[in-house]
Amino acid sequence: xxxxxxxxxxxxxxxxxxxxxxxxxxxxxxxxxxxxxxxxxxxxxxxxxxxxxxxxxxxxxxxxxxxxxxxxxxxxxxxxxxxxxxxxxxxxxxxxxxxxxxxxxxxxxxxxxxxxxxxxxxxxxxxxxxxxxxxxxxxxxxxxxxxxxxxxxxxxxxxxxxxxxxxxxxxxxxxxxxxxxxxxxxxxxxxxxxxxxxxxxxxxxxxxxxxxxxxxxxxxxxxxxxxxxxxxxxxxxxxxxxxxxxxxxxxxxxxxxxxxxxxxxxxxxxxxxxxxxxxxxxxxxxxxxx
Amino acid sequence: xxxxxxxxxxxxxxxxxxxxxxxxxxxxxxxxxxxxxxxxxxxxxxxxxxxxxxxxxxxxxxxxxxxxxxxxxxxxxxxxxxxxxxxxxxxxxxxxxxxxxxxxxxxxxxxxxxxxxxxxxxxxxxxxxxxxxxxxxxxxxxxxxxxxxxxxxxxxxxxxxxxxxxxxxxxxxxxxxxxxxxxxxxxxxxxxxxxxxxxxxxxxxxxxxxxxxxxxxxxxxxxxxxxxxxxxxxxxxxxxxxxxxxxxxxxxxxxxxxxxxxxxxxxxxxxxxxxxxxxxxxxxxxxxxxxxxxxxxxxxxxxxxxxxxxxxxxxxxxxxxxxxxxxxxxxxxxxxxxxxxxxxxxxxxxxxxxxxxxxxxxxxxxxxxxxxxxxxxxxxxxxxxx
Numbered sequence: 001x002x003x004x005x006x007x008x009x010x011x012x013x014x015x016x017x018x019x020x021x022x023x024x025x026x027x028x029x030x031x032x033x034x035x036x037x038x039x040x041x042x043x044x045x046x047x048x049x050x051x052x053x054x055x056x057x058x059x060x061x062x063x064x065x066x067x068x069x070x071x072x073x074x075x076x077x078x079x080x081x082x083x084x085x086x087x088x089x090x091x092x093x094x095x096x097x098x099x100x101x102x103x104x105x106x107x108x109x110x111x112x113x114x115x116x117x118x119x120x121x122x123x124x125x126x127x128x129x130x131x132x133x134x135x136x137x138x139x140x141x142x143x144x145x146x147x148x149x150x151x152x153x154x155x156x157x158x159x160x161x162x163x164x165x166x167x168x169x170x171x172x173x174x175x176x177x178x179x180x181x182x183x184x185x186x187x188x189x190x191x192x193x194x195x196x197x198x199x200x201x202x203x204x205x206x207x208x209x210x211x212x213x214x215x216x217x218x219x220x221x222x223x224x225x226x227x228x229x230x231x232x233x234x235x236x237x238x239x240x241x242x243x244x245x246x247x248x249x250x251x252x253x254x255x256x257x258x259x260x261x262x263x264x265x266x267x268x269x270x271x272x273x274x275x276x277x278x279x280x281x282x283x284x285x286x287x288x289x290x
Numbered sequence: 291x292x293x294x295x296x297x298x299x300x301x302x303x304x305x306x307x308x309x310x311x312x313x314x315x316x317x318x319x320x321x322x323x324x325x326x327x328x329x330x331x332x333x334x335x336x337x338x339x340x341x342x343x344x345x346x347x348x349x350x351x352x353x354x355x356x357x358x359x360x361x362x363x364x365x366x367x368x369x370x371x372x373x374x375x376x377x378x379x380x381x382x383x384x385x386x387x388x389x390x391x392x393x394x395x396x397x398x399x400x401x402x403x404x405x406x407x408x409x410x411x412x413x414x415x416x417x418x419x420x421x422x423x424x425x426x427x428x429x430x431x432x433x434x435x436x437x438x439x440x441x442x443x444x445x446x447x448x449x450x451x452x453x454x455x456x457x458x459x460x461x462x463x464x465x466x467x468x469x470x471x472x473x474x475x476x477x478x479x480x481x482x483x484x485x486x487x488x489x490x491x492x493x494x495x496x497x498x499x500x501x502x503x504x505x506x507x508x509x510x511x512x513x514x515x516x517x518x519x520x521x522x523x524x525x526x527x528x529x530x531x532x533x534x535x536x537x538x539x540x541x542x543x544x545x546x547x548x549x550x551x552x553x554x555x556x557x558x559x560x561x562x563x564x565x566x567x568x569x570x571x572x573x574x575x576x577x578x579x580x581x582x583x584x585x586x587x588x589x590x591x592x593x594x595x596x597x598x599x600x601x602x603x604x605x606x607x608x609x610x611x612x613x614x615x616x617x618x619x620x621x622x623x624x625x626x627x628x629x630x631x632x633x634x635x636x637x638x639x640x641x642x643x644x645x646x647x648x649x650x651x652x653x654x655x656x657x658x659x660x661x662x663x664x665x666x667x668x669x670x671x672x673x674x675x676x
Contacts, residue, residue, distance in 0.1 A: 010506065111341075136538055137537070212530070216526055223502075262498070
């Protein structure tokens with residue numbers, strides 16, 4: 001039983017990181033109809049910035065958190081303004097290709113700005129081990145699960161009750177009508193890129209806290225994308241939950257079926273789910289596939 | 291008209307042949323310069339080895355240039371990035387040979403990349419010394435112009451597992467490897483010793499390249515009761531494995547392989563990495579030879595490059611020393627043929643960073659002596675085990 005619980009906890013922890021990045025994918029898709037293939041790289045850049053703050057400014061958890069969030073907002077806004085906005089109205093394929101190009105640039109930037117060595121995000125919390133009923137869990141793992149749940153609740157409330165959230169939903173549903181209603185689509189897009197960068201960046205920072213920081217970290221995007229597909233490409237909350245499902249499935253498969261099955265299990269589940277619900281568990285039926 | 295052109299071409303060819311080899315010099319060499327080419331991963335995760343190896347080449351070149359160059363000629367280093375993508379390695383090697391027209395090649399990316407580029411090197415006939423990723427295919431069968439400094443992955447693993455088996459008789463073993471050619475080599479070496487020493491293997495895992503979370507794998511290892519563990523990851527994977535084991539509250543005797551034997555790894559592993567064993571053929575930086583190398587390197591590279599030094603810098607340095615020495619022995623008019631011949635005559639060349647290097651007639655592999663090291667978390671270094 002302890003073996004199963006340990007697998008579930010670890011699965012939830014890594015799944016929460018996938019979930020956060022997956023939510024980043026979904027926020028952009030929901031607002032702009034675009035799949036951002038540079039999501040993993042944006043996640044990685046934010047984590048590297050957090051590490052830089054922790055080593056050069058202060059290792060205080062609040063300083064690192066605020067600095068990283070501000071940096072992620074800036075990163076999202078800069079990318080939207082300089083790279084994505086000029087692509088407005090262009091064919092979706094061309095825009096998607098731009099995000100792929102952006103991914104390559106951001107990936108290379110790691111070596112130019114930082115280096116290829118692995119680094120640890122050493123802030124006062126996160127690396128400690130607590131024992132819950134004889135099961136060792138890192139504090140960073142507990143924190144990421146709590147953060148994901150808190151963000152899920154906050155985002156649900158944001159889309160449900162806030163003016164900006166409703167405006168974002170309106171743009172997602174019909175941007176022309178939203179424009180006629182006085183909603184600025186470009187502003188909503190900018191907000192979506194900033195929000196996506198922050199949410200995914202939080203996932204990246206937690207990953208760096210629990211594991212390490214290296215130029216290979218962009219691969220998290222490849223792991224989180226299936227979570228978005230599973231939850232629904234246009235379902236922000238669903239994507240978060242999709243991450244948890246993928247994390248748990250991977251770990252159970254790895255623990256009971258063998259190491260080789262770990263990476264396969266998540267994708268196998270996606271194939272099965274998409275055969276039944278092609279738009280994802282929580283996605284809307286008329287989703288446009290890219 | 292065509293007849294005239296043909297006659298002129300014939301005349302020109304005859305004239306060139308009559309002038310003889312003194313002026314028909316091989317490419318990459320002028321009265322003042324010798325060009326040495328290299329293609330390495332300078333971006334992406336494998337930049338960790340590519341950048342470090344290139345720094346080693348630069349140190350040896352800077353050292354030679356500071357001493358007046360090779361018989362009066364300064365060495366110029368032409369470096370290309372392949373991003374660890376095989377197609378780009380081939381493209382890069384063709385570019386430095388055909389466009390930059392280098393005199394010799396050194397380094398050359400990872401194992402898969404250097405294997406893929408072998409036909410290009412062989413066809414060109416350019417003197418080449420490979421140092422980053424020594425795998426058997428590079429020297430078996432021996433190619434006339436390609437020399438390899440290092441030790442085979444398989445021999446390295448056999449040496450490490452033999453050492454751990456002798457030190458821990460009758461213990462239960464666990465192994466995890468990557469699902470690629472690197473992992474297969476590690477597994478082959480491991481299996482050789484398992485068979486010979488009849489080791490009791492209770493856990494054998496195989497993870498997909500790029501995997502970052504090892505929680506279920508390490509839980510399985512714990513559940514199996516393994517007491518000695520061969521962590522077949524490269525860098526990030528081994529860090530993740532050791533931290534998982536720490537979380538699970540177990541500390542088996544652990545061995546890692548040289549691609550992951552770099553000091554920053556120990557910092558990331560923290561106390562979990564204390565006491566792990568590693569095998570390598572280059573000197574540890576904590577030893578006298580390692581310290582002397584760092585002292586030598588400091589004035590020859592930039593501050594940023596100095597920070598990028600790791601074990602691959604030593605392999606790169608040693609290979610470049612051997613190549614430069616061979617060119618030097620050719621005197622005032624070095625040619626490819628002479629350089630290859632002199633490389634073949636390399637006997638017990640001291641580089642200070644590994645055992646003396648030798649090649650021979652039909653021997654294109656230096657077959658470096660291996661040593662076991664142990665991690666010391668307090669000083670974040672690997673120390674030789676006697």
